[in-house]
Amino acid sequence: MTTPNQHIDIPLLQEKGVQLYLKREDTTHPLISGNKYRKLKYNLHEAKAQGQHTLLTFGGAYSNHIAATAYAGQLHGFQTIGVIRGDELETQWQNNPTLRLAHEHGMQFHFVSRSDYRHKNEPRFLEALKKQFGEVYLLPEGGTNDLAIKGCMEILTAEDARFDYICSSVGTGGTLAGLINASQSHQTVLGFPALKGDFLIEEIRTFAQNNRWQLVTDYHFGGYAKVDQQLIAFINRFKQQTGIALDPIYTGKMLFGIFDLIKSDFFTPGSQILAIHTGGLQGIPGMNAILKKKNLPLLDI
Numbered sequence: 001m002t003t004p005n006q007h008i009d010i011p012l013l014q015e016k017g018v019q020l021y022l023k024r025e026d027t028t029h030p031l032i033s034g035n036k037y038r039k040l041k042y043n044l045h046e047a048k049a050q051g052q053h054t055l056l057t058f059g060g061a062y063s064n065h066i067a068a069t070a071y072a073g074q075l076h077g078f079q080t081i082g083v084i085r086g087d088e089l090e091t092q093w094q095n096n097p098t099l100r101l102a103h104e105h106g107m108q109f110h111f112v113s114r115s116d117y118r119h120k121n122e123p124r125f126l127e128a129l130k131k132q133f134g135e136v137y138l139l140p141e142g143g144t145n146d147l148a149i150k151g152c153m154e155i156l157t158a159e160d161a162r163f164d165y166i167c168s169s170v171g172t173g174g175t176l177a178g179l180i181n182a183s184q185s186h187q188t189v190l191g192f193p194a195l196k197g198d199f200l201i202e203e204i205r206t207f208a209q210n211n212r213w214q215l216v217t218d219y220h221f222g223g224y225a226k227v228d229q230q231l232i233a234f235i236n237r238f239k240q241q242t243g244i245a246l247d248p249i250y251t252g253k254m255l256f257g258i259f260d261l262i263k264s265d266f267f268t269p270g271s272q273i274l275a276i277h278t279g280g281l282q283g284i285p286g287m288n289a290i291l292k293k294k295n296l297p298l299l300d301i
Contacts, residue, residue, distance in 0.1 A: 001028060001037070001154075002157055003023055003024050003025050003027055003028060003155075004023075004024050004027070005021040005022070005023050005024070005159070005160070005274065006021060006022045006023075006024055006242075006244070007019070007020075007021055008020040008021065008022055008242060009242075010241055010242075012259065012262060012263065013262065016262050016263075016265070016267070016269065017269030017270060018262060018267045018269065018270070018271045018272070018273060019271070019272045019273065020258070020262075020273045020275065021163070021272075021273070021274050021275070022244065022255075022274075022275050022276075022277050023155065023160075023274055023275070023276045023277060024244075024277055025037075025038075025155060025276055025277050025278055025279055026245075026251075026277045026278070026279040026280075026281060028279070030281075030282070031067055031068055031071040031101070031105075031282055032068045032071055032072050032075075033064075033068070033278075033279030033280070033281070033282075034064075034276075034277060034278035034279025034280060035152060035155070035174075035175040035276075035278040035279065036064055036065060036068035036069075036072075036143065036278075036279060037068070037151075037279075038148070038151035038152045038154060038155060038175070038178070039065075039142075039143035039144065039148035039151055039152060039174060039175070040068060040069065040072050040139075040143060040148075040151070041151040041154075042147035042148070042150050042151050043137070043139060043143070043145070043147045043148060043151075044072060044076050044078075045147075046137070046147055047078065047137040048076070050137065052078075052135065052136065052137040053077075053078060053079060054078060054079040054080070054081060054133065054134070054135070054136045054137065055069060055073050055078045055079070055080045055081070055136065055137050055139055056080075056081040056082075056083065056129065056133060056136040056137070056138055056139065057069050057080070057081070057082060057083070057138070057139035057140070057141070057143070058082070058083045058084075058085070058117075058120050058139075058140065058141040059082060059083075059084065059085070059141060059142075060084070060085045060086070060225075061084065061085070061086060061089055061093075061096050061098065061099060061286070062096070062098045062225065062249075062283045062286045062287070063098060064098075064247075064249075064279065064280040064282060064283060065139075065141070065142050065143050066082045066084070066098060066099070066102050066107070067098050067101050067102050067282050068143075069082070069102075069107070069139060069143070070082070070101070070102035070103075070105040070106060070107035071102075071105045073105070073106065073107070074105045074106045078137075079106065079108070080102075080105075080106060080107040080108070081107065081108045081109075081110060081133055081136065082099075082102060082107050082108070082109050082110070083110045083112060083117075083120065083129065084099070084109050084110065084111050084112070085112065085114055085117040086111065086113075086114055086117075087111045087112060087113045087114075089111055090109075090111040093109060093111075096286060097282075097285040097286045097289070098282060098283060098286050101282065110129075110132075110133075120141060121140070126138065140172075141172060142171050142172030142174060143172075143174065144172040144173060144174030144177075145174070146207075148174045148178070149174050149177050149178045149181065149207050150178070151178065152174060152175045152177070152178025152179065152182075153178040153179075153181050153182040154178075154182075155175075155178065155179060155182070155276060156179060156182040156183065160274055161184050161187075162272060163187060163272045163273065163274040164186070164187060164188065164271050164272050164273065165187065165188050165189075165190055165267065165271060165272070165273045165274065166179050166183055166187055166188070166189045166190070166274050166276070167189075167190045167191075167192065167254060167258055167273060167274065167275040167276065168189070168190075168191055168192070168254065168275070168276040168278065169191075169192050169193075169194060169250035169251055169253060169254040169276075169278055170191040170192060170193040170194065170195075170200060170204075170215065171193075171194055171195075171224075171250065172200075172203070173191075173200045173203045173204040173207070174207070175276070175278060176189065176191040176204055176208075176213070177204050177207035177208050178207075179276070180204070180207075180208045180209065180210060180212065180213045181207070181208065181209045181210070183210070183212060183213075185212070187212065188212055188213065188214070189212060189213035189214075190213070190214060190215075190216055191204070191213065191214070191215045191216065192215075192216050192219055192253060192254040192257045192258075193215055193216075193217055193220055194220055194223075194224050194225075194249055194250055194253055195220060195223060195224045196217075196220050196222075196223045197217065198215055198217050200215065201215060216257055216261070218257065219253050219254070219256055219257035219260070220253065221253060224249070225249055225287075227248045227252075227287070227291075229296060229297060231248060231252060231253065231256055232248070232291070232296065232297050232298075232299060233297070234252070234255075234256050234259075235248060235252040235256075235299055235300075236297070236299065236300045238252075238255060239300045240300075244277070245281055245284070245300070245301065246277070247279070247280035247281055247283055247284060248283075248284070248287050248299060249280060249283060249287075250278055250280050251275075251276075251277050251278055251279075251280065254275060255275060258273065258275055284299050284301055285301070287299060288301075
């Protein structure tokens with residue numbers, strides 16, 4: 001599946017002499033959109049090949065991956081189990097738009113405390129899950145594994161060889177690793193983490209097959225799922241200017257960062273930039289519920 005590259009025509013870009021295009025991975029599907037479609041593609045094939053009937057995965061309260069896995073599982077005949085971070089959600093999940101959506105598509109939830117959730121990759125924790133739920137096909141948090149990276153490599157096409165920079169938001173690092181491996185020798189891949197710090201560098205290096213990439217760590221807005229009025233205003237203004245909705249966790253932060261770098265002349269005149277819209281729009285209602293409680297402006301839908 002190929003997705004279109006949409007030219008972004010905003011005065012700042014003309015003023016700085018750079019070209020920006022947005023690859024509309026968000027258009028693949030309302031729920032299995034963007035990088036989630038790519039990450040699940042070959043994992044679903046492998047689960048079928050192994051004769052598995054249940055997918056078990058991990059995520060937080062507003063996880064795009066949880067929502068996508070629930071829908072994809074139902075679509076392809078799998079049962080799905082979501083190990084959800086935060087046992088306080090066990091009696092409140094009906095008020096959460098993402099979890100409610102996942103449940104509507106057949107996902108069974110297993111809520112664990114935040115401290116227990118930190119052990120999600122440890123053999124003892126995984127063995128306990130298998131003992132409780134039986135034989136399952138394990139998908140890691142965010143869906144990142146070798147098969148996911150293989151899928152994410154398919155985001156770029158031969159047409160994209162003309163770009164100088166490939167930009168993507170970064171959660172667990174799988175999408176960025178796929179883009180790095182699919183990039184051309186003249187291209188630089190820039191990753192914009194949604195989390196604080198540069199701890200993902202080593203994780204990405206385990207999958208990346210070249211060194212033509214770097215993380216831009218200045219645009220996390222305080223950490224995962226953290227936003228402020230400046231980011232909200234940027235996302236809403238971008239929607240008004242282009243008609244394109246951005247999620248506040250990933251793509252919105254990445255594009256804010258790209259425009260800030262453009263303003264500061266990070267990109268030389270004549271540069272051609274391709275930014276990946278990784279979807280995640282299902283999370284906007286949940287974020288708006290949080291913003292409303294804080295009496296902050298809401299995101300346009």
